[in-house]
Amino acid sequence: MTQIVGETLDPPAAQQGAGEERESVVIRFAGDSGDGMQLTGSLFTHTAALVGNDLATLPDFPAEIRAPAGTLAGVSGFQLQFGSTKIFTPGDAPDVLVAMNPAALKRNTDALERGATIVVNVDAFTERALSRVGYDVNPLEDDSLSAFQVLEVKLSSMTIDAVEHVGLGRSDAERCKNFFALGLVYWMYGRPLKHTLDWIAGKFAKTPEYVEANQAALKAGYHYGETAEIFAHTYRVPAAQIEPGLYRKVTGNEATVMGFVTASQLSGLNLFLGSYPITPASDILHGLSNYKEYGVRTFQAEDEIAAVSAAIGAAFGGSLGLTTTRGPGVSLKGEAIGLATMIELPLIIANIQRAGPSTGMPTKTEQADLLQAVYGRHGESPTPVVAPASPTECFHMAIEAARLAITYMTPVMFLSDGYIANGAEPWLVPDPEDLEPIEVEFHTEVEGFHPYMRDPETLARPWVRPGTPGLEHRIGGLEKEALSGDVSYDPHNHEHMIKTRAEKIARMANSIPDAEVFGEEEGELLLIGWGGTFGALRAATMQAQRRGMKVSHMHLRYLNPLPRNVGPTLKRFTHVVVAELNNGQLRRLMRDEFLVDIQGLNKIQGLPFKVSEIMARIDELLA
């Protein structure tokens, strides 16, 4: 559904001018799993996009599939930040929290900073509900929330009243309360209702009474804001300066899916995914299984080992072999990845990292699988690693992973993380014509063929599809003789092959871009990051730079090998800090390589960095 940002959607002119102007606002909707918070957040997001704001979002699902209603475990949240400038993260702390029940309030008060607004559904604050989450006293009735501006709204009862005329049952009527809440927030920020009204009309087209009820609730919420005068202020967040074009909201996993499909189209190869479900990687399996008309074959294997093995089998057959998983799956795939290194076939292993070790906290984000990606196999088995920095960048880096795998005939590790996998951003839809093809040449020439002859530049060996007459040959996990690929136990051949495989990966540095340095090329502090910490690091860097601090930010998308300019750059700064959501993994790799006393800014809480946490470290170092 494409809509055009234009006059029809603008809020009434009268209101446009009203309210205090804000550069950006952070809102979190929180409620029970059944309260539709993800939907509510998404609809707000979409309206913000249509109004021309930049934005970033982050859902926060409960760990349980269906935790019992009203429990802390069952709280589902959706946070977004929208603004008139570039938005890098879903925000450190919400300016507005919408809490549909006591559990949602309890789970989220810690996240708030003094002065935040809390909209609570006061109807849900029954004694039973309160005691269920361990509130001895009703927090609305003591002074525990005195640091905040609490708006007690009878969301449930007002919703029921508002939709009474439709004639739904009471509980069905009550279920429209998320739209009432949404309407109220729309009013606070002077947002138009049209998009949401249209969406409701489309979504419930088959049940007109739902259309009517939900639309009524939305409008009632909006009008309640207008008339009830419970808000001290309303706010205005003007449109951002955004590159014109067609936009689409994508999560990291959606962008990853599109990236791999695109890589397959750009290379002319069929994409094959071998995968075994594991959250949060499963969504890539789900996504790709919907693209059969693109020639995408998905195979839900019996386990991770079968999944990666099937992907290698596909690569042997001349397809683009991909396997997707999370840390525990990578731990199982190590042996097969080592085989792919030895037989030098392209393979992409996508790891959507979550908090470990072991099963860890499987719904929380972390970046602690980097050393495993680089070193997690027996023997000398160098493996390139790339990592997208944001949800939309997953698209590009997925293509890059495929390009490197094909060009260098090697497995490549694609490290995403839960934060960007589920987070969403507006994506400026590219023109397919602008994308560079990925060159693939299947070898067919019999004359002079050797299975392990190499491209002089990339050191890649030829890719031969079984079925090619005259090129029959055999590959496997035993050491290969250079050129012939026959099994060889020759000592010098082994050393030669070990060095060649290492050199091949090292040479990738020739075909990857230099790392961008945001800010001056020298200074007091170089902040280095990788993966999903990009937004927080960039926002903090900008803040510091605005305050005149000599801070630059280098975010690495290529982690092995590192871009050529990394070494020289970090020597031009007084302090170098690698910020990552682990106990210092990239930091170790870089200290080894550059012998520079790189410091770590590490957070291992299953949560992304806050901008303020990074600022605190900058202040500490440069104060």
Added chain:
Amino acid sequence: MTQIVGETLDPPAAQQGAGEERESVVIRFAGDSGDGMQLTGSLFTHTAALVGNDLATLPDFPAEIRAPAGTLAGVSGFQLQFGSTKIFTPGDAPDVLVAMNPAALKRNTDALERGATIVVNVDAFTERALSRVGYDVNPLEDDSLSAFQVLEVKLSSMTIDAVEHVGLGRSDAERCKNFFALGLVYWMYGRPLKHTLDWIAGKFAKTPEYVEANQAALKAGYHYGETAEIFAHTYRVPAAQIEPGLYRKVTGNEATVMGFVTASQLSGLNLFLGSYPITPASDILHGLSNYKEYGVRTFQAEDEIAAVSAAIGAAFGGSLGLTTTRGPGVSLKGEAIGLATMIELPLIIANIQRAGPSTGMPTKTEQADLLQAVYGRHGESPTPVVAPASPTECFHMAIEAARLAITYMTPVMFLSDGYIANGAEPWLVPDPEDLEPIEVEFHTEVEGFHPYMRDPETLARPWVRPGTPGLEHRIGGLEKEALSGDVSYDPHNHEHMIKTRAEKIARMANSIPDAEVFGEEEGELLLIGWGGTFGALRAATMQAQRRGMKVSHMHLRYLNPLPRNVGPTLKRFTHVVVAELNNGQLRRLMRDEFLVDIQGLNKIQGLPFKVSEIMARIDELLA
């Protein structure tokens, strides 16, 4: 069978004095798989030990189970070095090569240095045998061996003659030729025959004709040497200054087996081995399955994952859980090892490394699984690593691995390698009374119990055996709440637990010995090594020191964490070189940790270092 080094075994006094004195000699026996070379070498070894020499041995098996007779692939070799001083390695290059056929000659000539003696069985140099291994001309007839002293002996025919009186068939008679060769070599080095004669008598007690034939062949070889005057010299290798006591020849794998059995006895725990066969680790499975009367339970699992999982199950039950494998097996066990880290139960993973990556060269040695040992699992899962430096040291380090696992309630990686696993040394049999018990305390006190309460010093949690009343509790791979061990997704708890698990491993440095520095505590070059490279490094260091060079040698048995004195020590040397049979793995760990520009001396040929290779690097650096 215990024998006492004493007069009865000494060679005839007359001969004792004859011959040139040598400090040490290197001999390699090489022949077809069926020629009994391993046995011949072992018998020579044993005699050398009885004569009082120090020694080291290394078998070299063919990759195939039964390669066709007479092929290069079928050559089996056994090299030993014996001497009157401390012997650290089986020797760089043989002084004497016994080659039973053209294949054995061809496979081994490259290993020889100018001036070496080659004893060939000239009977085996038929045209067919020569062409089978690609000799166009008989190397005995051109000048390709002119750098060596070649002794052409009709080993086959003389053996047949020598045993004719026994009345065996021709081919049975011919099969005694290894004893003829052994007799000849005994004569060259003035060795007594008695031990071997006794051994033959015992071994073939049931078939007296074999006793007679083999003894006759041995004596005939000896007498042939005495009478034929084909040797320019004979040699004398006096007894070494060896600590008095009871000795036993052990390979690394045998010492490992005894070490783990001993650890079980010292701790009072039943030993449980979960394993899946893989060369060269299988011998540990074989060895341990013979010690059932020690309460050792061995379980040949369906795969490596089941093997390690069963070992963890055993540890949960209060046994000493062990799993043994080679690199590919470790690649499969990663996920389960991560679980052991999370549940904090003792577990030993013994990896007998061989050349990788992938299947690699499975009969060749390498040290390329160190980074995997340290980093090869998803998430932050710190794993201690120990590595014995020699065959006999496997005994002690196996006990150490168990001690650390139990004391710190953690998985521990024991890294051996093919070189020491199959190599043998004399082992001074310890007095069990001298071995320190390993303290184990199963928690039984209900009062104040929490599954994740910790020992203040080691940070170890209590070990509770199921079946203990009142301590029922549940463990698993999800993040644990500090103290209670309940599942927790709390952000700060996660960070606390990650740091605690890391700190626990770091604290091990408190209970491991400082690394010994062989030589001065400061100087120009510090050679650092680990694992089976010990002998070559130590021998080279001694050689350099004798030449007045300021070289010291630090060999690390504890690789993670490193002993406390490593950092300070390496800063006292101008050059630091880590020598290892990989592409620089310990070097990476140390560069990261100490930010010192450590250089690498790396060999990745599936072969151990030669002393000369190390000397060359020393010369290069200090010249």
Added chain:
Amino acid sequence: MTTTTEALTRADFQTDNDVRWCPGCGDYAILAQVQRVFPTLGIPRENFVVISGIGCSGRFPYYMNTYGFHTIHGRAPAFATGLKINRPELSVWMITGDGDSLSIGGNHLIHVLRRNVDLKILMFNNQIYGLTKGQYSPTSEVGKRTKSTPMGSLDHPFKPLSVVLGAEATFVARTIDREPKHMAEMLRRANDHKGTAFIEIYQNCNIFNDGAFGHLTDRKGKKETQLTLQHGEPLLFGKNQEKGIVFRNFAPEVVDVEEVGLDAIHVHDEQAPLAYHQTLAQFTAPELPTPIGVLRAVERPAYDEMLNAQIEAAVDRRGRGDLTKLFNSGDTWVVGER
């Protein structure tokens, strides 16, 4: 702290942990039944160990106030084997799902069964991956539309009992989350069996695969669809037990009992040749009723018992090992003072 078993009740086996399955999940009924049966087995509470893999079912140990171990995906049989070999006096119960046991863990399952380690395995078959939010499982019917199979799944499903019989399991049974009494009986039978006891429990996942066993639990229809097995009794079903099963050339046929006479109906035999049990395992709705009960119960020595007997035999034969003996064996020699 209870060391005796006398006073044990269901409450003794309940933990403080909030039970985190979806409201309405069939897992609750199974948990309740296990908590009811355990106290009746005459085993001290501290001697129960509950081991699970990963999945919704994998949370089971957290809700049982015994020793519990929530391991990794698919490998529970191996953990349980290691434990049982070393601690034969413990009563080890393994909880697994259809994905955990038949997808990633299929190999460990068939190996533990052939070894006949003395474990009780409860396999919660909901014909779906619950924990990962609803992909099809190895027991899902062909054509199942899930997130990972938008055009329908293609893989022919395993019949779990057929797989375990292929591995020559010694005790094979099936029950249903909604039949608590029957389930309790199966649990007791499993407990009494020496060796690996495998129970498939049909379990409703009301979120991702609701009603998968509706035909078997529907109060009205279930007499027509359930075939309750009783050793030594004829294979009868139907509202009034009016239908029976006969076999012709290995092929089952539903017959009218009145027509053929009760004597013609095949009599269930838990110790019959494996092929007979395999036939039962192949029964699929709607053509045939679904067998419920103990399909097979035969005796074969348990692996853990045999291994521990070898240990004893070795001690008997060679005496308990000590370190002096250990060190001084092999080829040794003495080096004297010089």
Added chain:
Amino acid sequence: MTTTTEALTRADFQTDNDVRWCPGCGDYAILAQVQRVFPTLGIPRENFVVISGIGCSGRFPYYMNTYGFHTIHGRAPAFATGLKINRPELSVWMITGDGDSLSIGGNHLIHVLRRNVDLKILMFNNQIYGLTKGQYSPTSEVGKRTKSTPMGSLDHPFKPLSVVLGAEATFVARTIDREPKHMAEMLRRANDHKGTAFIEIYQNCNIFNDGAFGHLTDRKGKKETQLTLQHGEPLLFGKNQEKGIVFRNFAPEVVDVEEVGLDAIHVHDEQAPLAYHQTLAQFTAPELPTPIGVLRAVERPAYDEMLNAQIEAAVDRRGRGDLTKLFNSGDTWVVGER
């Protein structure tokens, strides 16, 4: 360079690699037979792919002048599945051992069988781990003394055909290294089967398990011990086909044909209910003869075919995907110049 199949001979399938099995190993006979049968199948040489796991048998691809892939231990079914799905026109043969396929690889094996991927699996069963020098395998008899079981093995062995039938394999056969003609026939039958064809080949490991099948290959005795299966023919064996098999209540019995009459003898049916094939798989010497031949051959759609049909159906329904369509789907909006 041969693209046509006309002129193919055994020599076309031989490689220069030295064959590195032990002299006398049963693997040689299998290699020879495969090299003889392949040229007769009407498939261009370049369209054959031989995929193996690890073990002595794993070396097989090196000796076949086709495309070959020596993968890792136990996982060959998964590699082969990935290849076949993507390249349905190739003829994919998988070589595995009893350890490779039933120990570490048991799960992949049963899954490939249930999926019925169009592969030909030759399982060399020598009842031992050859390559690792002689440990007992999952098919070794109880009590086997090997390096890892000095007091005898304890694990009840798998009957491989029982395991694969438990997984509802569509084509199940058995042959013997020493019966080259029979083996050739089985290879041809496997080739003709659409779906996963599983052949167990009894293979003598003369180094670590010599004579394991001596009773079946001994020239004199084998008529008494082999039961050669022929579809539609009665189950007869013995020197003069004088013995036959009947079933009573699922239990096989050896009968004297003359006594009971030929008509009473059970007639072999490759498409009979699985329980019948399971009975055959359970036959063990010396009580019963060992069935040789095709036990089961039934039709079921092959996974790879179905998956590729879904691809075509999707293209038919939605048109071949292109990037513009890909990018422009979902929830989109346009930001105009400001």
